[in-house]
Amino acid sequence: MSERAGTDPRSPRRPSRRTVGIALGVLLGTVLLLWGSDLLARRAAEGVVAQALQERTGTVEEPSVKVRGLFFLPQVLRGRYDEVEIAMEGVVSGPLRIDAVDARLEDVYLSFHDLLLGDTDRLLVVDTEAEVFLSYEDLNRYLELTGRPLALEAADPGELRVIGAVEVLGATVEASADVALGADGGSLVVEPTRFGGVRGLSGVSELLLGQRFTFRVPLDPLPFAQEITGVEATDSGVVVDVTGDWVVIEP
Template sequence: MNVLSALRIRISTAVLAASVLLGTALLLWGADALARWTAESYVARQVQALTGVLELPAVEVHGTFFLPQVLSGRYEHVEIAVEDLRSGPLRLERMTADLSGVHVSFADLVGQDVVPIYIEESEERATLTFEDLNHYLDATGRPVRVESAPAGEVLLTGTVEVFGREVSASSRVVVGADDGSLSVRPTGLETGTVLDAAGQALLRQRFTFLVPMDPLPFGQRIEGITTGETAFEIEAGGDGLLVEP
């Protein structure tokens, strides 16, 4: 065998090896991409069944190499975005969640079974607009409403019954968290009606309320509230969650 023939054989062997490696890489990439899409679609349907939203939520499962996550049944980082989230009369305009340690077995993923999903830790951010909050207050029989005030404050106004009298009042409010609910409390009520101590206490009670954050699907532990011009931005979280559709 001459040198030229040997060189040709070596080149052919190298090309064949490169082709095999490239083909294998493409197959693995395709399998990885298909597995990622399957997992994202599965989680999206699970969240849709859990929340009852009409549009399929947006789901992104992170990780450079995805097949190992599929085979282990544990997804390190999952991002979810849901629009128009409702529970009874309360509506959240938008909710996004960062989930850590989402457990979905390989068998359930392949069978597309609707089963509870275990989540190690969640961080949620939700938008509650003043308009949606006022709708909730009206639907639950509270004759008060919120609106924006100067300097980033919130004004609460309304006409309520105090010992058989209709009393109109307004107040700046303090917004906080109370055991999984959004709490709204007046700071100093202003009214043109003269009231005794008992009447003032009842008026303050009428202007104080809680809004349960029941629409949040991944834990209602409120960790922060920011007041914007037209909405409250709510941060919540949870850990060791068993989410059942």
């Protein structure tokens, strides 16, 4: 039989439409399977981290946790997560309540074994940064519960005032003071800079009054607040920036 003109018998056949459809279906199925596995693993890791933080900090509502990264399964297999974003409200420890916390954790170690169990007794975080909001209401409650007859209030924009009646040399002195915000390690420090409403203070009386109006607020409820790097007074509360490194979170 003669060959058709222009036809090369050695040229490969083109794949049929059915073959192409099957190949595309397999490829799509593989992509969807990987995407679904990635999503499930991501949600599982977020749940374990949220549970550990809730047990450690005592929040009523479970923290919001977002694990970042385009490809997640490699992070799961190595047990280290590049970046985790945290949002918490109502963190309470003893007399102090922290209104809100927004944190970014880098290099969070969570073993694959703990992820499969859905529980962990230890999280290791290499680096942390967080913004903490302390409302004046919560700070005044802290002062009341710790036996300090003082109250904080906003003064001029960006400034803070403390008012109260304290004992100085056997007499009750009512005073107000402009205060400066500072930090000592993981504690917020409030110190008076200028008193008002008090006349005839001697050097000793002013020194004692300054001591009465000075106080510290340890940020113990936060496991990753090792050092305060910034403090700012607002109309409704105090914003504190904190950092930490090689933090161990144990529920």
